Amino acid sequence: MSNSALSANDADTVLSVRGAGKFFPGVKALQDVDFDLKRGEIHALLGENGAGKSTLIKVITGVHPRDAGAVLLDGAEIHPQHPGDAQGLGISTVYQEVNLVPTLSVAENLMLERQTRKFGLISWKKTEADAKAALDTLGLDIDVNRPLGSYSVAIQQLVAIARAVALDARVLILDEPTASLDGEEIQTLFRIMRELRGKGLGIVFVTHFLDQVYAVTDRITVLRNGRLVGTFVTKDLLQIDLINHMLGRELAEVSAHRHQDEGSYSGPKRSIQVKNLGKKRVLEPVSLDLNAGEIVGLAGLLGSGRTELSELIFGTQKADSGLVFLDGEPVMLRSPRHAIRAGFGLCPEDRKQDGIVAELSVRENIVLALQGRRGWLRPIPRAEQQQFADDMIRALGIATPDSEKPVGQLSGGNQQKVILARWLVSKPILLILDEPTRGIDVGAHADIIKLIKELCDEGLALLVASSELEEIVAFADRVAVMRDREKVSELVGAEITQTRIIEAIAR
Amino acid sequence: MKINERFYPILATLAVLALLYGYGIFEHRAFSDTYVLGALLTDNAFLIITAVGMTFVILSGGIDLSVGSMIAFIGVLMAELVTGFGMHPLMAALISLIVGAAFGAFMGVIIAKFDIQPFIITLAGMFFLRGVCFLINLDSVPIDHPFVAAFSGFKVQLPGRGWLTASALLMLATVIGGVVIAHYTRFGRNVYAIGGDRHSAELLGIPVHSTIIRVYTLSGFFSALSGVVFAFYTASAYPLAAVGVELDAIAAVVIGGTLLTGGMGFVMGTFFGGIIMGVIQTLIAFDGSLNSWWTKIMIGALLFGFIVLQRLITRSFSGMRAGAT
Ligand SMILES: Nc1ncnc2c1ncn2[C@@H]1O[C@H](COP(=O)(O)OP(=O)(O)OP(=O)(O)O)[C@@H](O)[C@H]1O
Ligand SMILES: [Mg+2]
Numbered sequence: 001m002s003n004s005a006l007s008a009n010d011a012d013t014v015l016s017v018r019g020a021g022k023f024f025p026g027v028k029a030l031q032d033v034d035f036d037l038k039r040g041e042i043h044a045l046l047g048e049n050g051a052g053k054s055t056l057i058k059v060i061t062g063v064h065p066r067d068a069g070a071v072l073l074d075g076a077e078i079h080p081q082h083p084g085d086a087q088g089l090g091i092s093t094v095y096q097e098v099n100l101v102p103t104l105s106v107a108e109n110l111m112l113e114r115q116t117r118k119f120g121l122i123s124w125k126k127t128e129a130d131a132k133a134a135l136d137t138l139g140l141d142i143d144v145n146r147p148l149g150s151y152s153v154a155i156q157q158l159v160a161i162a163r164a165v166a167l168d169a170r171v172l173i174l175d176e177p178t179a180s181l182d183g184e185e186i187q188t189l190f191r192i193m194r195e196l197r198g199k200g201l202g203i204v205f206v207t208h209f210l211d212q213v214y215a216v217t218d219r220i221t222v223l224r225n226g227r228l229v230g231t232f233v234t235k236d237l238l239q240i241d242l243i244n245h246m247l248g249r250e251l252a253e254v255s256a257h258r259h260q261d262e263g264s265y266s267g268p269k270r271s272i273q274v275k276n277l278g279k280k281r282v283l284e285p286v287s288l289d290l291n292a293g294e295i296v297g298l299a300g301l302l303g304s305g306r307t308e309l310s311e312l313i314f315g316t317q318k319a320d321s322g323l324v325f326l327d328g329e330p331v332m333l334r335s336p337r338h339a340i341r342a343g344f345g346l347c348p349e350d351r352k353q354d355g356i357v358a359e360l361s362v363r364e365n366i367v368l369a370l371q372g373r374r375g376w377l378r379p380i381p382r383a384e385q386q387q388f389a390d391d392m393i394r395a396l397g398i399a400t401p402d403s404e405k406p407v408g409q410l411s412g413g414n415q416q417k418v419i420l421a422r423w424l425v426s427k428p429i430l431l432i433l434d435e436p437t438r439g440i441d442v443g444a445h446a447d448i449i450k451l452i453k454e455l456c457d458e459g460l461a462l463l464v465a466s467s468e469l470e471e472i473v474a475f476a477d478r479v480a481v482m483r484d485r486e487k488v489s490e491l492v493g494a495e496i497t498q499t500r501i502i503e504a505i506a507r
Numbered sequence: 508m509k510i511n512e513r514f515y516p517i518l519a520t521l522a523v524l525a526l527l528y529g530y531g532i533f534e535h536r537a538f539s540d541t542y543v544l545g546a547l548l549t550d551n552a553f554l555i556i557t558a559v560g561m562t563f564v565i566l567s568g569g570i571d572l573s574v575g576s577m578i579a580f581i582g583v584l585m586a587e588l589v590t591g592f593g594m595h596p597l598m599a600a601l602i603s604l605i606v607g608a609a610f611g612a613f614m615g616v617i618i619a620k621f622d623i624q625p626f627i628i629t630l631a632g633m634f635f636l637r638g639v640c641f642l643i644n645l646d647s648v649p650i651d652h653p654f655v656a657a658f659s660g661f662k663v664q665l666p667g668r669g670w671l672t673a674s675a676l677l678m679l680a681t682v683i684g685g686v687v688i689a690h691y692t693r694f695g696r697n698v699y700a701i702g703g704d705r706h707s708a709e710l711l712g713i714p715v716h717s718t719i720i721r722v723y724t725l726s727g728f729f730s731a732l733s734g735v736v737f738a739f740y741t742a743s744a745y746p747l748a749a750v751g752v753e754l755d756a757i758a759a760v761v762i763g764g765t766l767l768t769g770g771m772g773f774v775m776g777t778f779f780g781g782i783i784m785g786v787i788q789t790l791i792a793f794d795g796s797l798n799s800w801w802t803k804i805m806i807g808a809l810l811f812g813f814i815v816l817q818r819l820i821t822r823s824f825s826g827m828r829a830g831a832t
Binding site for chain 2: 063087105115
């Protein structure tokens with residue numbers, strides 16, 4: 001298989017981009033980028049947050065008009081005016097933001113513009129059957145008549161993938177499709193990608209998980225600051241070299257396990273006790289202690305109740321049993337507003353829906369939660385706001401020309417950094433982070449973990465949900481393991497190893 | 508089986524209708540007669556036809572304020588063509604429908620291509636059409652033609668004392684047509700998608716521009732049809748006719764359970780919404796002691812209730828995610 005990928009031959013090339021350029025005000029998002037995709041290959045498109053990956057995809061598929069260069073499909077130049085054109089030409093795309101319509105049913109989302117028709121009218125029976133079949137390929141068995149918005153982000157992402165795969169395409173483009181998926185679902189996706197590759201499709205795959213790159217891709221193209229770094233054959237490129245290509249520098253060492261230097265915090269010991277917090281059909285009652293200066297990891301598969309526990313503590317969902325105590329006093333948690341006032345913060349998993357205010361600037365987004373805590377009558381002085389924003393832009397490496405750019409214009413990963421920054425500057429008593437490093441590049445990944453540890457040393461209590469066990473092992477002092485909407489185990493200190501966590505999840 | 512949350516608003520609409528109708532029957536025996544039903548369908552025919560077009564506009568996330576003026580304009584145009592030029596009313600109606608659709612398409616093109624607020628463009632359209640009415644004719648003029656007389660005289664007897672007029676039949680046909688377009692064509696589903704999330708709809712490959720243009724064309728067409736029905740029904744034209752009908756149509760759509768922000772709703776709901784407004788009017792007329800302004804007050808209260816309901820539903824929508832995996 002990889003042999004055919006190696007023998008560079010024009011007849012093998014299905015999609016090629018020549019000298020592509022795209023400029024946004026103040027940003028050269030793409031400059032003189034060449035890219036070749038062959039039939040029957042999986043091609044990784046890699047780079048830091050803001051490198052231009054999504055922009056390249058949008059230029060290819062007609063979301064953005066290109067400012068320079070050419071796009072050729074099977075050797076002929078194409079000029080798609082909008083994504084529908086590109087689909088018509090056989091380029092099927094899942095964009096980075098899960099782009100489906102939440103108010104429509106799952107079946108409708110899958111079948112929009114390709115419903116089966118009889119005598120010009122849609123046959124719903126057949127259309128629903130087709131939708132079910134499309135989901136079957138991904139092993140997803142859900143009620144296709146319910147509104148898509150009622151399902152979790154992961155399921156929405158799977159639906160988006162199912163839609164793209166169901167289209168009889170020549171080129172399949174997946175922009176960070178695995179960002180909210182779990183191990184098993186990722187394996188299913190990979191199996192399908194390999195099958196499609198076998199059928200001669202060219203597949204473009206964007207991800208920040210390097211192990212996934214080595215697991216499925218044949219070649220790698222790396223972008224940096226909107227420019228092409230190069231195209232490489234995956235099995236000939238060492239991971240360390242790949243990282244260097246992406247960052248343009250060497251990756252700072254991720255520091256050792258945290259629980260070895262435990263106890264570095266010696267301020268007032270605030271404590272949060274979660275006692276039998278639960279909600280019918282959502283979460284079995286859970287008890288958990290969270291202490292100042294301690295990081296508690298929350299591990300478990302997708303749908304195991306990680307997100308639900310976070311939401312119950314934060315009041316996004318109302319618990320119907322149990323209480324949360326802060327320093328021994330029960331806390332009213334009827335809504336997130338109460339939680340924020342009590343000094344809790346939650347950086348949610350679904351940042352597109354629950355976090356970003358696209359029209360506001362980077363600075364305004366960053367100070368939002370802090371302002372909320374102080375109350376709107378005590379505005380934060382502009383200079384101080386600027387200070388917070390600049391600090392965070394530096395600490396997290398947010399790629400933006402300045403702090404006044406509307407957040408909606410940043411790349412996906414950089415938007416996530418902004419939301420994360422919002423909660424980091426608000427310095428709550430308890431900070432809950434749901435998948436803090438999702439969609440964030442390898443370089444920034446380490447920075448974020450470092451920052452989380454610093455915060456902890458300053459006396460925050462942290463609850464961090466993550467599906468990346470490596471990450472949890474790296475920073476957690478304690479780990480609560482969730483399975484089937486229940487807390488099944490709690491690991492402390494030396495017990496925290498990937499194997500132990502996996503055992504607890506699997507048992 | 509669990510009821511899909513998409514049906515909550517229309518169920519609320521049906522409950523309100525049943526309640527009002529039940530109250531009517533309870534209070535006034537005559538209410539149970541098909542005579543009342545026939546009159547409801549006839550008197551609200553032109554409103555419901557307009558509201559069907561408005562449903563598509565609102566489903567797509569837009570608004571069309573020009574429909575009331577369109578009804579008056581089409582009346583004046585028909586009078587001019589039939590009385591002035593001696594044209595056959597059917598020919599005049601055909602021309603009117605084409606003109607209405609073309610005007611809607613024109614507004615649609617501006618809204619889609621230049622990405623301007625539909626509120627602004629259709630507000631301009633509303634003033635423009637009303638102005639043109641006065642340009643053609645300042646007074647109320649009769650539309651005299653044997654065909655028009657035949658149209659208003661046409662009746663289908665219902666069991667009981669009631670009957671269906673030609674207006675009512677045309678309206679029912681429009682509603683059925685609207686339901687088919689909304690639920691059984693790709694265009695219809697694309698309208699829902701655009702109203703649900705325009706950006707996503709675009710990335711899903713839906714031709715957003717052409718769909719929006721077609722939505723306003725459809726609304727222009729339906730309001731022109733409504734104008735034709737209104738002209739035939741009243742056998743006259745008056746430049747100040749149908750003032751404020753755009754707002755009545757929007758009210759019918761909302762009371763019918765369509766989300767004002769777009770993306771969710773049913774054409775059938777709009778039909779029930781229009782009928783509810785008619786029932787309120789009839790109830791107040793039957794009562795005799797109440798001022799007709801009570802109609803407005805009741806409709807206002809209902810609108811308020813439905814908008815609060817919508818808000819609750821959209822909220823529960825983002826809150827119910829957790830239970831679903
Ligand atoms: N609509 C827009 N307006 C202005 N600037 C934009 C717009 N879209 C993207 N950019 C800028 O273009 C650059 C490249 O963004 P792009 O989304 O392509 O990055 P990316 O490689 O996909 O990053 P990520 O890994 O975070 O998704 C960024 O600096 C971003 O701020
Ligand atoms: Mg991107």
